[in-house]
Amino acid sequence: MSNDARRYFNLPSPFPMKRGGALHGARVAYETWGSLNEARDNAVLILTGLSPSAHVASCPEDPSPGWWEGMQGAGKAIDTDRWFVICVNSLGSDKGSTCPASIDPASGKPYRLDFPELALEDVAHAAHAVVASLGIDRLACLIGCSMGGMSALAYMLLHPGSVRAHISVDTAPQAQPFAIAIRSLQREAIRLDPQWNDGNYDIHGGMSAAGDIADQGDASQSPRYPDIGMSIARKLGVITYRSAMEWNGRFARIRLDPEQRDDDPFGLEFQVESYLEGHARRFVRTFDPNSYLYLSRASDWFDIAEYGHGSVLEGLKRIRIEQALVIGVSTDILFPLEQQEQIAEGLQAAGAAVEFVALDSPQGHDAFLVDIESYSRAIGGFLARL
Amino acid sequence: MSNDARRYFNLPSPFPMKRGGALHGARVAYETWGSLNEARDNAVLILTGLSPSAHVASCPEDPSPGWWEGMQGAGKAIDTDRWFVICVNSLGSDKGSTCPASIDPASGKPYRLDFPELALEDVAHAAHAVVASLGIDRLACLIGCSMGGMSALAYMLLHPGSVRAHISVDTAPQAQPFAIAIRSLQREAIRLDPQWNDGNYDIHGGMSAAGDIADQGDASQSPRYPDIGMSIARKLGVITYRSAMEWNGRFARIRLDPEQRDDDPFGLEFQVESYLEGHARRFVRTFDPNSYLYLSRASDWFDIAEYGHGSVLEGLKRIRIEQALVIGVSTDILFPLEQQEQIAEGLQAAGAAVEFVALDSPQGHDAFLVDIESYSRAIGGFLARL
Numbered sequence: 001m002s003n004d005a006r007r008y009f010n011l012p013s014p015f016p017m018k019r020g021g022a023l024h025g026a027r028v029a030y031e032t033w034g035s036l037n038e039a040r041d042n043a044v045l046i047l048t049g050l051s052p053s054a055h056v057a058s059c060p061e062d063p064s065p066g067w068w069e070g071m072q073g074a075g076k077a078i079d080t081d082r083w084f085v086i087c088v089n090s091l092g093s094d095k096g097s098t099c100p101a102s103i104d105p106a107s108g109k110p111y112r113l114d115f116p117e118l119a120l121e122d123v124a125h126a127a128h129a130v131v132a133s134l135g136i137d138r139l140a141c142l143i144g145c146s147m148g149g150m151s152a153l154a155y156m157l158l159h160p161g162s163v164r165a166h167i168s169v170d171t172a173p174q175a176q177p178f179a180i181a182i183r184s185l186q187r188e189a190i191r192l193d194p195q196w197n198d199g200n201y202d203i204h205g206g207m208s209a210a211g212d213i214a215d216q217g218d219a220s221q222s223p224r225y226p227d228i229g230m231s232i233a234r235k236l237g238v239i240t241y242r243s244a245m246e247w248n249g250r251f252a253r254i255r256l257d258p259e260q261r262d263d264d265p266f267g268l269e270f271q272v273e274s275y276l277e278g279h280a281r282r283f284v285r286t287f288d289p290n291s292y293l294y295l296s297r298a299s300d301w302f303d304i305a306e307y308g309h310g311s312v313l314e315g316l317k318r319i320r321i322e323q324a325l326v327i328g329v330s331t332d333i334l335f336p337l338e339q340q341e342q343i344a345e346g347l348q349a350a351g352a353a354v355e356f357v358a359l360d361s362p363q364g365h366d367a368f369l370v371d372i373e374s375y376s377r378a379i380g381g382f383l384a385r386l
Numbered sequence: 387m388s389n390d391a392r393r394y395f396n397l398p399s400p401f402p403m404k405r406g407g408a409l410h411g412a413r414v415a416y417e418t419w420g421s422l423n424e425a426r427d428n429a430v431l432i433l434t435g436l437s438p439s440a441h442v443a444s445c446p447e448d449p450s451p452g453w454w455e456g457m458q459g460a461g462k463a464i465d466t467d468r469w470f471v472i473c474v475n476s477l478g479s480d481k482g483s484t485c486p487a488s489i490d491p492a493s494g495k496p497y498r499l500d501f502p503e504l505a506l507e508d509v510a511h512a513a514h515a516v517v518a519s520l521g522i523d524r525l526a527c528l529i530g531c532s533m534g535g536m537s538a539l540a541y542m543l544l545h546p547g548s549v550r551a552h553i554s555v556d557t558a559p560q561a562q563p564f565a566i567a568i569r570s571l572q573r574e575a576i577r578l579d580p581q582w583n584d585g586n587y588d589i590h591g592g593m594s595a596a597g598d599i600a601d602q603g604d605a606s607q608s609p610r611y612p613d614i615g616m617s618i619a620r621k622l623g624v625i626t627y628r629s630a631m632e633w634n635g636r637f638a639r640i641r642l643d644p645e646q647r648d649d650d651p652f653g654l655e656f657q658v659e660s661y662l663e664g665h666a667r668r669f670v671r672t673f674d675p676n677s678y679l680y681l682s683r684a685s686d687w688f689d690i691a692e693y694g695h696g697s698v699l700e701g702l703k704r705i706r707i708e709q710a711l712v713i714g715v716s717t718d719i720l721f722p723l724e725q726q727e728q729i730a731e732g733l734q735a736a737g738a739a740v741e742f743v744a745l746d747s748p749q750g751h752d753a754f755l756v757d758i759e760s761y762s763r764a765i766g767g768f769l770a771r772l
Contacts, residue, residue: 113651174639175639176630176633176634176638176639177630177633177634177636177637177638177639177656177657177658178625178629178630178633178634180639180656180658180659181621181625181633181658181659181662182625184656184658184659184662185618185621185622185625185662187652188617188618188621189575189618191650191652192614192617192618194580199651228578231574231578232571232574232575232578232618235567235571235574236571236622239564239567239568239571243564244562244563244564244719244722247562247563247564247567248562248563248564250563251563252562252563253560253561253562253563253566253689253691264577265499265584265585266573266577266679266683269686270563270566270570270686271563272563272566272567272570273566273567273570276567276570276571293652297652300655300656303639333630333719336630
């Protein structure tokens, strides 16, 4: 692959999974920026949301913009002149890490639904193995966004002493029923698409540059692929990632121009519908549907209360770090602000010095990807004081 | 039909539609409760949400509970000892009124997508025609819930002097982009279901007792029918009709018992998923998919600002009534409270004496169907003072 900055780490084999089973010959993709200092104490690890790759920001090997381009780089909030930044693609994601679309060495065919049940604890363990392989005993800071925030909680709890400071971004200590309902419906849209075919759709290489992903189809030849289910899942995602408030100002009731409309009865008419359609089109063929299902369900399953005898607070109190910044946004309906408050309270009760930042960005859950100014101020300020 | 309290009113033929075309030989179903007094000034009309029938409450001819059973009856908030209550099934709904599943007299076959484009103004005109046919010049009160609240605004605006007092329940003066996005995605789930077949699925009689609905299939014989699309649409509806707050208390992260689960990978695991599944199963075959599409889109299209040179306030200011009660609920994400405030402000600016009630019921948009105590207090109190 040209323009690819990914490196790969081979996980210990077998790599046991939390809910049973193990992966053999598995690996995870990661990228790094900046330089590890001699004391090896300037490392920052970023754990991502459900769909992003490890490509946080551009770099010489891959100058394409990353998913947090405005946040990370020389002189930016996550300053790569000072920090050695690592981002690990989640285990189970198709952006280079072993996932349900990868070849199962036992069969020589893609895992599909034979991939073992995935938990965010597994994602955390895999990321920790990468960090250890780089000779880093203790992260200066662990940053987790959205689903990655839950993976980060697992990381800190399961690897005591491995993290000095933590930045928790728009996440939750456990999935609430509203979020479970949304994700369950997204999964259902994919699963009920006849083209999903119980996971046996045509996997195609376009969705991933990882060499071990099977390429059994060609998008131009209309392979068997759950486009409809993926499109509905993505649109539902986008609806819940943003906020009604933002859309009132952005789209109001503006109609598409007549030439932008199609002849389809009940077809696109309002700008907001076209916006969702654009998001869906960009997503549908760039994310493996089975990987999506596994990561989505892992998000539902994660529950810090499992480690606190049923109590979120007690689970959080088992995390030993020095400092934390917890950020949330009032317009987030998927990871509501009260869940960030829980995280802040729990980490504080555990002895960390905690800063809690509640933003009023109108962009909802996605604010951390859009309102770079507000998030930069909070994250950059916190990191500068470390 | 046994146990059927519906009566039918034949609309003038042709019945012109707002957006073009006309219906021939169309009718609407309605039910009544109580007695019209000699002065004919005790009539209350109820306009419904998208899916309910005209069966608001039980009566001798149909003792089955209605959709607002707790609200209406002798001695209840809508006191049938005092008021002559009429509820008209929306034109375009399959609960007895002419709808896309009805026979088109021009072809002898169901209209399907040849049904003319439906607007809530058409729903309002049809309801007004029923009221006029009963010899009622002026309603004592017009009550509109959810979509019916929008139909009620159209009714009052298009038929000046026909309403004395108005009760607006959990509704909006126009659809905002979040609501449009949700409804658009619901329609898409149905339209993209291959079994929808461009509207040419097997219509079956089970969904309606109206005699003129084609019965071309039998649910027990697996007719071609968009079950999957309807199920996803309904679940998305239920998610947005309720509230995250209610579900945190009601479902939390409670799991189903093992024997309640199925073997399906990614199948139901949490109670909230089972709750949605139950709602979907009860709905899928009881509402004609094309009727759903038409009424859903009519809800997106309605915009009181069309009557106010682009201004919601100016549109509302054209409504001439004496008194109004406007109720909304803070947990409603589909028809947010600020939209009820707009209605209250507009009607007040138009000269009505307006009471505004903002409830904190946890049940979201559906609160008017669930929190009967709070809504009874507001509605019963208002009606008692008329």
